[in-house]
Amino acid sequence: MFHKIFAIVKSVISRYGLLPPEELAGGFNVVTLDVNTKQVRGCSMTIAGRRLIALNSSLSNQYRRGVLLHEVGHFLLHPGVNRFFLERSTFFQPGRYETEADLFALTYLLLWNRDGFEECGYDVFRFAECYGLSRRAAEVVYGEVEKNIFS
Secondary structure, eight states: OHHHHHHHHHHHHHHHOSOOHHHHHHHTTEEEEEEOOSSOSEEEEEETTEEEEEEETTOOHHHHHHHHHHHHHHHHHSTTOOHHHHHHHSSOOTHHHHHHHHHHHHHHHHHHOHHHHHHTTTOHHHHHHHTTOOHHHHHHHHTTIIIIITO
């Protein structure tokens, strides 16, 4: 799973450069909206061909960037998939898709914010937590940081 997502992150960086998450989202023609909700941190959708990401307006800047990249990851990794439909109308468990989106976000952030990774004591679990990304994603990335990400 990691190697496939790492290849996608590298391809994105090769095409767009290592941009701040907000600019990267703009490169994919994503419109971001701030919403006042306590229900979700963020969600992505396509309406009339427009990619939209709604972000909880109360998120810190770091959490916001993590959630934004997580949602961009869904657009790249799972185009056309509707999580709400999957949860309510099928037996498919969307947990794998959520982990993959977190892996995309965490891998991109590790490359984009190396100073932040250093500030976290090179602790991938702490770094993921700062951006609101899952421990599961950090577990997957943990063994790959030295071998792949910073080589």
